[in-house]
Structures are given as structure tokens and as C-alpha cells.
Amino acid sequence: MPRYLVRLIIIFVLGAVAVLAIRQFMVPASFYQLGHYRASVLPEVAAQEPVYAGHAACEECHGDVLEVKEKGRHTGLSCEVCHGAAATHAADPSSTKPFTELDRSFCLVCHEKNISRPAGFPMVDGLAHNIKEDCRKCHKPHSPSPNKGEEK
Amino acid sequence: MHEAAYAFTGYIYPNEAKLLWSVLIVLYPYITGLVAGAFILASLLSVFRVKAVHPTYRLALLTSLSFLLVATLPLLAHLGHPERSFEIFVTPHTSSAMAMFGFVYAWYLMLVLCVEIWFEYRADMVRWAGECKGLKRLIYRIITLWDDDTSPRSVQMDHKIAYAVTVIGIPSAFLLHGYVGFIFGSVKANPYWASVLMPVVFLFSAIVSGIALVLLLYQVTAHLRWKKADMACLDTVGRYLLYALIVDFALEGLDVIHRIYVAEESFDILSLMVTGKLFLTLVIAQVLLGGLVPMLALASTLVFRIPDKTRQWLYVVVSLLVLQGIFFMRWNVVIGGQLFSKSLLGFTTYKLDIAGREGAMVALIIMGLPFIILTVLTWLLPPWVDNDAAPGDHGATDKPEAAAVPAQASAK
Known part of the structure; x- marks a missing residue:
């Protein structure tokens, strides 16, 4: 077999080995554990702080506004649809004010x-x-x- | 939003207002088709032994490589986050047709096209490494893996391997572009796309566009180098273009006739679209200018005695017409498939932006890139075959048979 052919084959074999080696590094450890995704993403997502406070939290302080809203046609809309996520405001009202x-x-x-x-x-x-x-x-x-x- | 509201006709679902697959997705099958078509033209010589197309052989291979290198760019530009594209190789998802295309693409690039070009040029590169100096010499040395073996035995082996790679390459090229058609044809929710004929139609339109591109490039490069284009070669390539056009036209006709006869519930909205919103791009640009006119013009070269100069011009015009016709064929499939509502009761509109990530400027830059790559490749790996080559013009193979035809002899 000519020398250049041997060298070419070696390059291809090295390339294939390199791809497999890189794959070992790139595939996250928990990838196939539960399916075609990282299993470790589940606790990561669960650990995230909610950014929305929910309707009940608004009701605690803004009963007067809600009274008006309940009689109108926007009654089905949550406050945070127009005012944005307000979890930080609900936790500490003086820290941030929801935008309008x-x-x-x-x-x-x-x-x-x-x-x-x-x-x-x-x-x-x-x-x-x-x-x-x-x-x-x-x-x-x-x-x-x-x-x-x-x-x- | 309220601007878009004026672009609707009839009843459409809210998520159909804006077309998500833009002109970049039109370019993806167009460029991939040019790759596959140019390779099939190259295989005419190396596998089917059509010796007359020899002057276009290496040019077709380099054209195929130049376009293949940018084939995925429109997709990457469209999706954003190009760095994530490697994920499909690292964690392959066998149930996704689009993800598996990455492997088809990699196979075709790394194991078919590059290998074939390497074996085709190896002996010449060894020779050029001896003749050239500086950077070019270094590049040739690296590419030839620091081996200057040009013994008849090794050259013969190169030809045998190149032949074997081309034989594998033909089904691979069919796979590459048939696959693109398959991606559209398998979208069962879209009655305009879902058709088993789609991969075959895509394949033949790819062959048509690839042959037209090489026919055009061969003439343009001959003109730029002040050389005379080989008329026998032009006539042969023109003839094969005609055959491919006839098959492509027949297949698309079959698809249309089948749709008319079956007249499924989507037929009314599709016929409204074809005769309305797609009239210019489908009936005029694709069928008339991109199909019927080139077919008649090419057929006339077989029937009438047309002077060389006129025939040459005719081939240039035909190539351009075919290239725009196939572009609009892709346009009609990709854009047309998103213009009508899945409620089958209304239409939306597509407006091509000039600037922006999915605009005409980006599309033009992506379309221009392969030509820049091709220029660099022809500088490094001259594909020219001139009988009247000047001494020292190492790009020219003095005898047309010298480069590739022994490949057939040895492969027999």
C-alpha cells in the first residue's frame, strides 16, 4: 500500500477517534438518564424562583382595583398580564413597583x-x-x- | 401586528400570519441541489464515461465542494445560535429528519467529495509542489501529506479509488438532495408539501440546476481566461441538461396531474394560490421561463444547425433561465407552502425584507460566498483543461485524457 494512503487512513482513524473523544466531553453526564435530555435540568428548573406572584397576592393589597376589574370585561385577565411579573413586588412592596x-x-x-x-x-x-x-x-x-x- | 393584518385574505389562524421559513430556507434546498447536480455531472465522465464532458469534470467537482461548504449557512443564519449545531452530532436524535441531515451532509462532505477531489488531484498536487514556491508549495505539501509518490502504480490506484468513491458518491448525492425533498415531503400536515414524489422531484430539479450552473461557470471561466470553450463539451452538457429537464418537467407535471385528478379538499385553495399569489413565480418564472423556454431552446440545438457563437450564447441564456427557474421552484415550495392557511380558507403574504438576519442582503451574501470559495479553489486546484495551454500554466492539463480518462481505463 502506498505511503500516502497509509497516512490518509491514519488521519481518518485519528479524526474518528477525536470525534468520539470530543463526544465523551460534550455529552452531559445525565443526558440519556431519563430520555433525550439532561436529567439534571429538572432540579435546576425546580430550583428557580417564581417571578409571577399570582392573582391572590395582588388581591391582598389592591382590593379596590380588583373590585372595579371584576365588574369590567377584563375580569378574566390576571393583573400580571399588563403589569408584568410582580413576585419581587409582592414579597417586598417597597422594593420595586410593577410597570404599566x-x-x-x-x-x-x-x-x-x-x-x-x-x-x-x-x-x-x-x-x-x-x-x-x-x-x-x-x-x-x-x-x-x-x-x-x-x-x- | 396591525400592518400584518392587512396582508391576510379570508380566514387564517393567528400563528399563520407571519411566515417563519424565509428566503434563507429557500436557499438551503437551492444550494444543496446545486451541489448534488454538479456532482452528478462530474460522474457522467468518471462513471458513465461520457468523455465529451471532460473539460467540466474538475470544475464540476470544485463547484460542488464550494457550494457544499456553504449549504448549511442559510440554516444556521435562520436558526441563530450556530454553536448549537454541533449538538445534533453529539447527541443525535434519530427520530428527527432534520437532525439526521447533519450526518448525511458530513458523510457527503468528508467521505465523498473531499476524498474524490483529493485522489483526483493528488498526483497533480505533487507535481505542482515541485514547481511552485512559498505558500502554495507548503499548502500542496500539507494536502499531499508530505508524500511525492507519483509512480504509475500509485496513480493507477488513485484512479481506482476515485472511481470507487464516485460510484458510492452517486447514491450519496441522491441521498443528500433526496433527503432535502424528504424533509418537505414528510410534513404531512401541509398538503402542498406532503407528497411521496417530493424527494424525486427535488432530486431531478437538483440535477437540472447543477448541470446548468456548471454549464454557465464553464463558459464564464473560459471567457475570463481568454480561452475558447469546447463546443463538443457544451453540446453534450446541453444535451444532458435537456434530458434532465424533460424528466424533471415530467415528474412535476405528474405531481400536478395527480393533484388535479385526486382533487383532495386542499385542491381549491392550492389552485387559487397557484393561479393567484404564485402566478408570477410559478407559472411564469418556474414553468414558462425556467422549464418550457429552456427545453425548446435546447431542443432547437438538436434540430436546427445553429452557428457556434449563437449556440454558445443560447447555452448561457438557457443556464441563467434554468437557474432562476429552479430557484423559484424552491421559492414556490418553501414560501408557497406557508402562504395558505391550514384552515384551507385564507392566505397570508410574504414580504422579503432587504436588511435583517433573514433579508435579501444576507441571502445575496450567502449566495455570493460559494463563488469566492470557488475562485480560491480554482487558484489552488486549477481545473482547466486546455489543449492550447501555455507552458508554465500548471493548471492546464496538456492532454485532456491525461487527468481523468485513464481513470476509466484503469477502472475497467
Whole structure:
């Protein structure tokens, strides 16, 4: 067998050995233990602190707001849908304050006209409906039916 | 979001508003197809002994390698996190067609194409290592593994191994591109893609595009080097392009006829799409300009006596038309398959961005890369076969038979 062929075969064998060796390093120890994923990821995920406080936590201090919300059409929405994750605020109210989403594009995520939404769902054409106006001028987010007095 | 709302027609599900597989996913089967097609053209000489295509043999191999090296780039750019791509090799998931493509790709690159090119060029590289100086000499020395054996016995062995690799390479090239078709054809939830014909259609369109690309590159490179293109070679490659086009066209026609006859529940929405949103890219660009016109033009070279110069121009135009036709074939499959709603009652729209990760600029850069790689490869491994080679032009093989044809003789 010519010398170059022997060298080529050696390179391929070394390459194959290198790939297998690298694989030994790269496959996490618990990978195939429970399936095609790292088994050790389960305790890692479980150990994570929840970032959402949950509806009940808001109710403890903000009963007045919830009273309004329960009578309105946003009653099914959790507070943290619009105010963001609030676990740190619930744990220590003075440490952080939940933000309030003010941009009209946020309202349009649910209320933009879209043929695939259920019949009767309140929708507007974002490019035609009081364009550039803040939605809150006519709709109160906690009880969002239009303010008839102000609407022409 | 509200801008997208204006792009809908009829009823679509919310998750269908935005197309997730963009122009980069169009490039993936396109580039892979060019790889497989160029390799099949090369195999015409090495396995099927079509001697007339000899001038394109090495160019086809280098073209195939240049495009194969960037074949996965569109996918990596589309998905982001390219560093995670190695995971599919480290922890292979046999139930994922896409993950197993990594192995098909690696097999084809490492064990077929690179090995074939190495054995094809080895004796020449040993010779060039003696003629060249500096960096080039060092590169040749490294690639030839510091061995300057060019004895007739070793050269004969090179040819035998190259022949064996090509024989393995043909089913591998079929596998490589059939696999891409399989990935689409096996998406059973999408009536536009789910078809057992898909791998075969992809394969033949790959052969068509690869032959067209090498036909074009051969003429362009001959022109740039102030050499005359070999007309016998052009005519033969043109003839094979015609055969491949006919088979490809027939297969796609069969798919269409089958869909019309079976007329499944998805048929109405698909026919609306083909005659509406895809009219320009499918009926005009793919079928008419990319299929019928090139077929008629190529057939005319067999029927009429056309002067060499005109015929040469005709081959250039035909190659370009075929290349755009196959590009739009991929476009129609990938984009078309996402334009209609799975409710079969509505459409969305795809707008190609100019900038951005999935934009036209990135697509153009990815399409340009193989040509840069090919330029470097032709500098390092000149594929040219010129009968009137100037002395010292080590790229030229003085006798066309010298490089590859003994491969057939010895392989017999």
C-alpha cells in the first residue's frame, strides 16, 4: 500500500477517534438518564424562583382595583398580564413597583382587527381608530368599556 | 401586528400570519441541489464515461465542494445560535429528519467529495509542489501529506479509488438532495408539501440546476481566461441538461396531474394560490421561463444547425433561465407552502425584507460566498483543461485524457 494512503487512513482513524473523544466531553453526564435530555435540568428548573406572584397576592393589597376589574370585561385577565411579573413586588412592596404598559400597540396585541378572532370580540382597526391617541383617553384598562360621555 | 393584518385574505389562524421559513430556507434546498447536480455531472465522465464532458469534470467537482461548504449557512443564519449545531452530532436524535441531515451532509462532505477531489488531484498536487514556491508549495505539501509518490502504480490506484468513491458518491448525492425533498415531503400536515414524489422531484430539479450552473461557470471561466470553450463539451452538457429537464418537467407535471385528478379538499385553495399569489413565480418564472423556454431552446440545438457563437450564447441564456427557474421552484415550495392557511380558507403574504438576519442582503451574501470559495479553489486546484495551454500554466492539463480518462481505463 502506498505511503500516502497509509497516512490518509491514519488521519481518518485519528479524526474518528477525536470525534468520539470530543463526544465523551460534550455529552452531559445525565443526558440519556431519563430520555433525550439532561436529567439534571429538572432540579435546576425546580430550583428557580417564581417571578409571577399570582392573582391572590395582588388581591391582598389592591382590593379596590380588583373590585372595579371584576365588574369590567377584563375580569378574566390576571393583573400580571399588563403589569408584568410582580413576585419581587409582592414579597417586598417597597422594593420595586410593577410597570404599566402604556403604549397603544400593547392594547392592539389583543384588540387589533383580525378575522380569526371570535365573533363579538372588541376589535379596532389600529390604523384608523383614533390614530396616535392614547387608548386610556377613552378606555379605562381596569374596566375598559368605552366612556360613552367622551365618545362622539 | 396591525400592518400584518392587512396582508391576510379570508380566514387564517393567528400563528399563520407571519411566515417563519424565509428566503434563507429557500436557499438551503437551492444550494444543496446545486451541489448534488454538479456532482452528478462530474460522474457522467468518471462513471458513465461520457468523455465529451471532460473539460467540466474538475470544475464540476470544485463547484460542488464550494457550494457544499456553504449549504448549511442559510440554516444556521435562520436558526441563530450556530454553536448549537454541533449538538445534533453529539447527541443525535434519530427520530428527527432534520437532525439526521447533519450526518448525511458530513458523510457527503468528508467521505465523498473531499476524498474524490483529493485522489483526483493528488498526483497533480505533487507535481505542482515541485514547481511552485512559498505558500502554495507548503499548502500542496500539507494536502499531499508530505508524500511525492507519483509512480504509475500509485496513480493507477488513485484512479481506482476515485472511481470507487464516485460510484458510492452517486447514491450519496441522491441521498443528500433526496433527503432535502424528504424533509418537505414528510410534513404531512401541509398538503402542498406532503407528497411521496417530493424527494424525486427535488432530486431531478437538483440535477437540472447543477448541470446548468456548471454549464454557465464553464463558459464564464473560459471567457475570463481568454480561452475558447469546447463546443463538443457544451453540446453534450446541453444535451444532458435537456434530458434532465424533460424528466424533471415530467415528474412535476405528474405531481400536478395527480393533484388535479385526486382533487383532495386542499385542491381549491392550492389552485387559487397557484393561479393567484404564485402566478408570477410559478407559472411564469418556474414553468414558462425556467422549464418550457429552456427545453425548446435546447431542443432547437438538436434540430436546427445553429452557428457556434449563437449556440454558445443560447447555452448561457438557457443556464441563467434554468437557474432562476429552479430557484423559484424552491421559492414556490418553501414560501408557497406557508402562504395558505391550514384552515384551507385564507392566505397570508410574504414580504422579503432587504436588511435583517433573514433579508435579501444576507441571502445575496450567502449566495455570493460559494463563488469566492470557488475562485480560491480554482487558484489552488486549477481545473482547466486546455489543449492550447501555455507552458508554465500548471493548471492546464496538456492532454485532456491525461487527468481523468485513464481513470476509466484503469477502472475497467
